[in-house]
Amino acid sequence: MEEFLPIVKYVLKHIQLTEEEEIFFVSLLRITKVKKKQLIVQPEFVCKHSSYVVAGLMRAYIIDNKGKEHTIALAIEDWWIGDFNSFIFQTPATFFVEALEDTLLIQLDYEGRQRLLETHPKFEKFFRITLERLSAALQQRLLSNLSKSAEQRYDEFAKKYPQLLNRIPQYILASYLGFTAEFLSKIRNKKVKKLK
Amino acid sequence: MEEFLPIVKYVLKHIQLTEEEEIFFVSLLRITKVKKKQLIVQPEFVCKHSSYVVAGLMRAYIIDNKGKEHTIALAIEDWWIGDFNSFIFQTPATFFVEALEDTLLIQLDYEGRQRLLETHPKFEKFFRITLERLSAALQQRLLSNLSKSAEQRYDEFAKKYPQLLNRIPQYILASYLGFTAEFLSKIRNKKVKKLK
DNA sequence: CGTCTATTTGAATGTACTCAAAAGCGGTGG
DNA sequence: CCACCGCTTTTGAGTACATTCAAATAGACG
Numbered sequence: 540m541e542e543f544l545p546i547v548k549y550v551l552k553h554i555q556l557t558e559e560e561e562i563f564f565v566s567l568l569r570i571t572k573v574k575k576k577q578l579i580v581q582p583e584f585v586c587k588h589s590s591y592v593v594a595g596l597m598r599a600y601i602i603d604n605k606g607k608e609h610t611i612a613l614a615i616e617d618w619w620i621g622d623f624n625s626f627i628f629q630t631p632a633t634f635f636v637e638a639l640e641d642t643l644l645i646q647l648d649y650e651g652r653q654r655l656l657e658t659h660p661k662f663e664k665f666f667r668i669t670l671e672r673l674s675a676a677l678q679q680r681l682l683s684n685l686s687k688s689a690e691q692r693y694d695e696f697a698k699k700y701p702q703l704l705n706r707i708p709q710y711i712l713a714s715y716l717g718f719t720a721e722f723l724s725k726i727r728n729k730k731v732k733k734l735k
Numbered sequence: 736m737e738e739f740l741p742i743v744k745y746v747l748k749h750i751q752l753t754e755e756e757e758i759f760f761v762s763l764l765r766i767t768k769v770k771k772k773q774l775i776v777q778p779e780f781v782c783k784h785s786s787y788v789v790a791g792l793m794r795a796y797i798i799d800n801k802g803k804e805h806t807i808a809l810a811i812e813d814w815w816i817g818d819f820n821s822f823i824f825q826t827p828a829t830f831f832v833e834a835l836e837d838t839l840l841i842q843l844d845y846e847g848r849q850r851l852l853e854t855h856p857k858f859e860k861f862f863r864i865t866l867e868r869l870s871a872a873l874q875q876r877l878l879s880n881l882s883k884s885a886e887q888r889y890d891e892f893a894k895k896y897p898q899l900l901n902r903i904p905q906y907i908l909a910s911y912l913g914f915t916a917e918f919l920s921k922i923r924n925k926k927v928k929k930l931k
Numbered sequence: 932c933g934t935c936t937a938t939t940t941g942a943a944t945g946t947a948c949t950c951a952a953a954a955g956c957g958g959t960g961g
Numbered sequence: 962c963c964a965c966c967g968c969t970t971t972t973g974a975g976t977a978c979a980t981t982c983a984a985a986t987a988g989a990c991g
Contacts, residue, residue: 587829594933623870624874627867655822661740663859664856666863670869671866673866681876682807709969716879720971722947884978885978885979905938915981917939917981917982919938923938924939
């Protein structure tokens with residue numbers, strides 16, 4: 540049970556659980572270890588699990604029709620990742636989900652989630668709250684893309700996730716922020732020069 | 736009660752209700768009529784209601800530090816609108832929410848929603864499902880902004896919401912899609928010329 | 932109608948992209 | 962432990978997509 544502690548703590552932040560509820564919840568989970576560069580979701584296949592990151596770093600991305608990657612989500616410790624659309628509606632994925640570092644995941648599959656919600660409706664509240672936060676974050680990111688320049692978005696990210704800045708390859712960060720790796724390099728270079 | 740039928744139908748799409756539940760839910764609602772250009776939310780004030788559009792058209796937008804408007808959401812019949820962050824966390828709004836047409840709203844205030852969730856946990860499921868759909872839609876829009884050109888985004892919108900195309904002023908549509916009104920005009924002009 | 936707001940048009944500009952090549956860096960095997 | 966290979970980052974020149982600003986035109990509403 541020890542190994543499921545992080546996710547249980549996460550759930551307890553949002554709802555209270557009896558011992559029975561906790562045990563049932565944990566019984567639906569499984570541990571998965573993935574190595575750097577390994578894919579856990581890919582286009583055409585249905586995304587069967589929602590994955591909670593215990594340790595490590597994951598990302599979800601697409602490849603557009605020009606062959607360019609666009610990072611739709613990043614997830615470090617205590618975050619969730621997957622192809623959201625594919626998981627919720629159990630339709631073929633459009634994203635790749637890969638490990639950027641060796642990563643330890645705790646996974647809940649779709650059937651498990653369904654059973655959990657049917658037998659323990661208390662978890663509806665848990666998912667409702669986490670979805671509120673997800674929606675709020677997505678809206679903020681959209682707003683940022685609509686109203687800010689590339690450099691402003693970079694600064695915003697650097698301020699919000701300083702610990703991530705040196706953990707993610709720059710070409711991936713660029714694809715997350717919505718511009719090219721070359722341009723990110725130029726933004727950084729400009730900042731270095733300014734400091735002198 | 737008649738006037739609350741649209742919203743009740745909307746809820747019934749996602750969860751089943753007993754007569755008691757339906758009556759209690761409706762007791763928490765109120766009808767609001769807003770005229771074109773009228774604001775129902777503005778920055779600094781807390782967004783107290785979640786608004787369901789019965790008839791008409793609303794939009795949520797911000798004004799950035801250069802004085803430009805960015806439309807974060809549009810809502811026609813059978814959609815919800817508000818300053819999501821402000822409503823969920825009951826913090827000061829950052830958006831304006833205004834009517835683009837004379838609009839009939841049904842509103843649920845924050846306290847009402849809280850009471851509803853506390854006394855009728857069944858509604859957790861309702862909000863969970865609607866939030867799943869909201870998140871999925873936001874993610875798709877973000878993806879579109881990350882990976883597509885202005886013209887492609889316009890085409891996508893035109894295909895997805897043909898009925899909205901001639902109902903929204905073009906400068907607002909442009910601010911929703913993430914480019915300027917002038918550029919939208921040029922995109923449209925180009926299309927007209929191609930047809931000849 | 933007249934006025935106010937929205938759309939169009941054009942020229943100049945800017946931000947970010949493309950492509951290609953060089954430099955840097957990190958891991959792996961000999 | 963060093964040399965090499967592959968991947969990431971940097972650099973620069975040329976380009977493209979989209980913006981800005983200003984003025985003209987078209988539309989909507991009282």
